[in-house]
Amino acid sequence: DSGVTQTPKHLITATGQRVTLRCSPRSGDLSVYWYQQSLDQGLQFLIQYYNGEERAKGNILERFSAQQFPDLHSELNLSSLELGDSALYFCASSVSGRGTDTQYFGPGTRLTVL
Amino acid sequence: EDQVTQSPEALRLQEGESSSLNCSYTVSGLRGLFWYRQDPGKGPEFLFTLYSAGEEKEKERLKATLTKKESFLHITAPKPEDSATYLCAVQPHTSGTYKYIFGTGTRLKVLA
Numbered sequence: 001d002s003g004v005t006q007t008p009k010h011l012i013t014a015t016g017q018r019v020t021l022r023c024s025p026r027s028g029d030l031s032v033y034w035y036q037q038s039l040d041q042g043l044q045f046l047i048q049y050y051n052g053e054e055r056a057k058g059n060i061l062e063r064f065s066a067q068q069f070p071d072l073h074s075e076l077n078l079s080s081l082e083l084g085d086s087a088l089y090f091c092a093s094s095v096s097g098r099g100t101d102t103q104y105f106g107p108g109t110r111l112t113v114l
Numbered sequence: 115e116d117q118v119t120q121s122p123e124a125l126r127l128q129e130g131e132s133s134s135l136n137c138s139y140t141v142s143g144l145r146g147l148f149w150y151r152q153d154p155g156k157g158p159e160f161l162f163t164l165y166s167a168g169e170e171k172e173k174e175r176l177k178a179t180l181t182k183k184e185s186f187l188h189i190t191a192p193k194p195e196d197s198a199t200y201l202c203a204v205q206p207h208t209s210g211t212y213k214y215i216f217g218t219g220t221r222l223k224v225l226a
Binding site: 002004033042043044045048055056058090092099100102103104105106107108 | 145146148150155156157158159160163165201203205212213214215216217218219
């Protein structure tokens with residue numbers, strides 16, 4: 001158990017809908033990272049937040065957005081969902097905002113778009 | 115373009131049969147290279163971070179090495195519990211932000 005929690009574990013929704021994924025980092029960690037893992041594309045870095053501020057941006061679509069709240073939990077919002085958004089979404093956390101920090105991954109949220 | 119390639123895609127070993135996994139990378143400058151282990155349906159588990167060519171790190175039956183173009187994950191006398199997908203990721207030098215580029219992994223199966 002990494003100490004990172006993600007909810008929900010599974011999510012099934014329809015195309016065009018909007019969903020919110022939630023992540024609570026390990027106690028004491030200030031950075032949160034979001035990743036998407038699909039069968040055809042592997043693990044893709046989406047975005048990093050450090051202490052409430054956006055720190056780094058990867059291959060995140062404009063339909064997706066994230067934020068980190070004062071209590072350091074983070075939410076990833078996915079809107080206008082398409083079939084291709086079906087994937088495992090992982091959150092990770094690390095102690096600081098340094099890029100080479102060890103990242104601890106949560107168990108993931110499996111999103112299925114029908 | 116920054117790129118990470120892992121080989122082989124899949125590997126089957128007998129228990130005790132040592133082998134190596136390869137991670138080749140092309141980046142403008144390397145800030146760090148990471149190895150993770152991922153079990154089916156679970157999040158990746160951190161194994162090692164390497165920063166510069168010539169660096170080596172060990173943990174139990176695993177040893178990671180780094181050159182200027184590739185990294186190897188050596189598995190000595192593997193056990194069935196070492197079966198997993200091993201992911202390599204690089205963080206290139208980028209001004210003002212961070213990037214993380216993952217390879218597609220090597221699926222390792224160790225047979226008893």
